[in-house]
Amino acid sequence: MIAMSEAPAGQVEQGLRLSTPVTEVDGVGPARARRLASLGIRTLNDLLRHLPMRYQRELAEGSIADLSMEGIASARGTIVNTRVMGGMGRGKGRFQATLKDHSGTLALVWFNADFLRHKLHAGMVIRVTGKVKAFNSYPQMVNPRWEAIETEAQAPTAAAQERLRPVYPATDDLGSPVIEGLVAAVLPSLLPQVVDPLPAELCRSHNMPVLAEAYRMAHRPGHEDEASAARRRLAFNELLLLQMGIAIKRYFNESRLKAPALRWSEAIDGHIRARFPFELTEAQQRVVRDITGDVQRSAPMNRLLQGDVGSGKTVVALYALLMAVANRMQGAIMTPTELLAEQHYLSISRMLEGSNVRLALLTGSLGSQSAGRARTLEGIAEGKTDIVIGTQALLTESVKFADLAVVVIDEQHRFGVLQRAAFRQGNATGTSGGDAAIASPHYLVMTATPIPRTLSLTVFGDLDVSTIDKLPPGRTPITTRLVGPEKTDDVYRYLAQRLGRGEQAYVVVPTIDAAGHESATQLKSVHEHVALLADKYCRGFKVEAIHGRLKAQTRESVMEKFRAGKVHVLVATTVIEVGVDVPNATLMVIEHAERFGLAQLHQLRGRIGRGTHGRKSVCVLVAEPTTDEATQRLQAIAGTNDGFKIAEVDLQIRGMGDFFGTRQHGLPPLRVAQLPEDLDLLKLARRDAEAVVRADPGMIDPSHTLLKRILVQQYGKTLGLIDVG
Numbered sequence: 001m002i003a004m005s006e007a008p009a010g011q012v013e014q015g016l017r018l019s020t021p022v023t024e025v026d027g028v029g030p031a032r033a034r035r036l037a038s039l040g041i042r043t044l045n046d047l048l049r050h051l052p053m054r055y056q057r058e059l060a061e062g063s064i065a066d067l068s069m070e071g072i073a074s075a076r077g078t079i080v081n082t083r084v085m086g087g088m089g090r091g092k093g094r095f096q097a098t099l100k101d102h103s104g105t106l107a108l109v110w111f112n113a114d115f116l117r118h119k120l121h122a123g124m125v126i127r128v129t130g131k132v133k134a135f136n137s138y139p140q141m142v143n144p145r146w147e148a149i150e151t152e153a154q155a156p157t158a159a160a161q162e163r164l165r166p167v168y169p170a171t172d173d174l175g176s177p178v179i180e181g182l183v184a185a186v187l188p189s190l191l192p193q194v195v196d197p198l199p200a201e202l203c204r205s206h207n208m209p210v211l212a213e214a215y216r217m218a219h220r221p222g223h224e225d226e227a228s229a230a231r232r233r234l235a236f237n238e239l240l241l242l243q244m245g246i247a248i249k250r251y252f253n254e255s256r257l258k259a260p261a262l263r264w265s266e267a268i269d270g271h272i273r274a275r276f277p278f279e280l281t282e283a284q285q286r287v288v289r290d291i292t293g294d295v296q297r298s299a300p301m302n303r304l305l306q307g308d309v310g311s312g313k314t315v316v317a318l319y320a321l322l323m324a325v326a327n328r329m330q331g332a333i334m335t336p337t338e339l340l341a342e343q344h345y346l347s348i349s350r351m352l353e354g355s356n357v358r359l360a361l362l363t364g365s366l367g368s369q370s371a372g373r374a375r376t377l378e379g380i381a382e383g384k385t386d387i388v389i390g391t392q393a394l395l396t397e398s399v400k401f402a403d404l405a406v407v408v409i410d411e412q413h414r415f416g417v418l419q420r421a422a423f424r425q426g427n428a429t430g431t432s433g434g435d436a437a438i439a440s441p442h443y444l445v446m447t448a449t450p451i452p453r454t455l456s457l458t459v460f461g462d463l464d465v466s467t468i469d470k471l472p473p474g475r476t477p478i479t480t481r482l483v484g485p486e487k488t489d490d491v492y493r494y495l496a497q498r499l500g501r502g503e504q505a506y507v508v509v510p511t512i513d514a515a516g517h518e519s520a521t522q523l524k525s526v527h528e529h530v531a532l533l534a535d536k537y538c539r540g541f542k543v544e545a546i547h548g549r550l551k552a553q554t555r556e557s558v559m560e561k562f563r564a565g566k567v568h569v570l571v572a573t574t575v576i577e578v579g580v581d582v583p584n585a586t587l588m589v590i591e592h593a594e595r596f597g598l599a600q601l602h603q604l605r606g607r608i609g610r611g612t613h614g615r616k617s618v619c620v621l622v623a624e625p626t627t628d629e630a631t632q633r634l635q636a637i638a639g640t641n642d643g644f645k646i647a648e649v650d651l652q653i654r655g656m657g658d659f660f661g662t663r664q665h666g667l668p669p670l671r672v673a674q675l676p677e678d679l680d681l682l683k684l685a686r687r688d689a690e691a692v693v694r695a696d697p698g699m700i701d702p703s704h705t706l707l708k709r710i711l712v713q714q715y716g717k718t719l720g721l722i723d724v725g
């Protein structure tokens with residue numbers, strides 16, 4: 001077995017620190033330093049954390065006749081002949097040799113290596129190491145490593161023993177063996193400097209190696225068990241830090257933040273429900289119970305509501321907002337698009353018609369200087385507005401609430417995760433020094449993209465989760481058809497037929513106008529399609545465009561006409577992806593469907609199939625997929641209406657990093673831990689983190705000092721841990 005001190009003698013530098021630049025190591029000049037930097041390696045600490053992606057077994061030296069075809073083998077013998085094939089003088093020739101020992105012969109081939117004719121000669125004794133293949137039923141090694149040895153009888157050196165060789169992420173001009181050599185040279189100096197942030201007790205109880213030992217085992221494992229123990233420990237490290245960050249934040253929310261405890265009574269409940277034009281479904285009732293339970297406490301609610309497109313999240317949100325109003329405080333709902341804010345404003349206005357609840361709409365389109373905007377801001381600041389509906393404009397500095405009690409964030413997946421924190425309060429119940437409570441509203445975060453378990457434990461780990469798992473009654477499932485562009489004519493004739501029956505339709509295209517847009521692919525555009533439909537297929541019907549570049553007023557009036565049935569076809573970009581709710585619209589055509597993401601297609605499709613009128617809703621995807629991934633996406637969307645299944649497929653196709661915008665969540669990436677594979681470790685880490693925080697929330701115990709420092713370093717900003725102190 002290889003001991004960790006086995007680094008080649010003479011190369012171990014004295015005085016190497018974790019912070020030392022790699023350029024101080026023997027053999028690292030400017031060129032190599034550049035290559036290392038391209039792998040993210042600048043200091044010895046980076047090098048230490050540059051972990052092997054896998055290991056290759058190198059077998060102990062054996063006689064030629066016994067060479068195994070599995071793994072990397074070594075043998076020694078005498079060269080009996082050599083030969084250069086082709087490419088003489090240009091360094092491109094192939095060098096061949098035959099190696100013989102007491103048991104048999106082995107063919108050796110090196111490509112692009114005719115220089116070897118100066119180094120290897122018949123009669124030399126060498127040891128070779130490489131993969132053995134059968135060539136014309138003789139064993140052969142291609143491009144083996146070799147070293148000259150004195151005699152065939154010389155004892156094998158350490159390198160000739162069976163071992164696991166690390167295979168590092170490398171580049172074309174910086175191979176894994178070079179990295180292996182560098183690591184081997186510095187590891188003995190570095191390991192004693194590695195301090196373990198985890199209390200030793202914790203490592204012991206999980207049967208995990210301490211950190212320095214884990215690094216040793218990762219870089220120079222004695223056997224497979226060591227390699228996997230190292231991986232487990234290093235993955236646990238990352239997950240524990242993440243979970244600690246989340247646990248501290250959660251603790252902080254619960255102990256230091258103070259939200260108004262809202263009063264709830266049967267009478268209030270009755271008043272609120274009287275506003276809804278329908279009975280809540282069982283699933284909605286359950287979520288309302290979760291929410292009323294939360295908001296009656298003075299710890300801020302932090303709840304994620306997930307429910308598929310059309311599952312009826314809006315009324316549940318309205319319930320929460322009206323709880324604030326019933327307590328003479330304010331509520332706000334934030335949406336990712338202006339159109340959705342406008343939609344909510346209209347539908348909530350309708351439900352609250354005749355009540356004395358005062359609503360305001362606040363979006364970026366209300367010019368920042370306009371008198372209307374100033375009045376709106378004043379109403380919000382003076383508590384004359386009860387419910388504010390808006391976009392991210394709600395987060396701008398000029399928006400100050402008199403006494404905000406409930407915040408709803410709709411379609412959370414369209415925002416970054418951290419926007420929740422940024423609402424401004426005028427009514428702080430204390431200053432933020434010492435132990436005084438910090439005022440916070442209750443938060444309800446909503447999404448139609450179900451969150452896989454791993455994400456709800458990580459990125460969204462500080463949220464409680466409620467799910468609406470059933471659609472409201474009377475829905476007819478949407479039929480989704482997948483057709484090629486050659487069917488366009490049929491599709492629009494069908495669309496016209498349905499308009500003739502008094503139904504309405506959406507046509508979704510990827511761009512507003514084709515001009516100047518990726519001319520090569522000729523994308524269909526809103527303007528082009530309005531003209532095409534109005535002039536050719538839908539004569540006698542009214543076709544209008546809707547997209548993000550229209551003025552808010554125009555957009556509102558187009559939507560109003562569509563809702564009233566005065567406009568029959570809406571040609572749109574993806575602005576209608578969220579929130580638009582017109583039950584009489586039963587047909588949707590999506591052009592260039594291959595260009596849209598899976599969740600996006602599902603959201604778009606969710607605009608139809610909304611009425612209780614019992615008419616069949618159809619979504620036609622016009623697509624010409626050119627990649628496997630696009631084909632998979634389209635098949636998945638055509639194959640199911642179940643948002644949870646679609647989210648799973650999406651996660652499979654895209655992988656963790658991309659899914660759900662987790663790239664923008666701001667948390668440091670996991671380098672070792674693999675999710676969802678390491679879900680068990682994640683749960684273990686969560687349990688430990690919660691226990692540590694429960695026992696020592698301020699992390700003042702000396703055994704937690706280092707952990708705390710690392711936490712603040714890595715997660716301080718993104719999780720707002722700085723405030724935690």
Ligand code: ADP
Nearest residue numbers: 278279280281309310311312313314315472581
């Ligand atoms: P989403 O969860 O996608 O935001 P919405 O809140 O927009 O869904 O609701 C979709 C549609 O279902 C709306 O037209 C809404 O009025 C209707 N709806 C919601 N809850 C119910 C219910 N309990 N019974 C009947 N219709 C409902």
Ligand code: MG
Nearest residue numbers: 313314410579
């Ligand atoms: Mg919605």
